[in-house]
Amino acid sequence: MGMFDNLKNKATDAVDEHGDKVNEGMDKAGDFADEKTGGEHGDKIDKGTDFAKDRLDGLDGQDDDIQ
Template sequence: MGMFDNLKDKATGAVDDHGDKVSEGLDKAGEFANEKTGGEHGDKIDKGTDFAKDRLDGLDGENDDIEDRNA
């Protein structure tokens, strides 16, 4: 098992166990970025946040860990 496989397994486990916290963290990061840009890129930041949530949630092959997606 390579280093990246190990990292993926750890990330998958973290999202499986703490999907709600991961979602909260991504939302807070998006809000912070939006504030720092003066709301100028809010739509792009929201799109990126949603993309990150989808990708992290799908690490285990199922979209079942992060429920608060604004699709």
């Protein structure tokens, strides 16, 4: 098992166990970035945040951990 496989497994486990906290953290990070850019790129930040959530949620092959 390579280093990246190990990292993926750890990320998958973290999302499975703490999907609600991951979701909350991603939202806070997006809000912070939006605030720092003066709201100029809010739509792009939201789109990127949603994309990242979808990718993290799908690590285990199921979309069930992040709402």
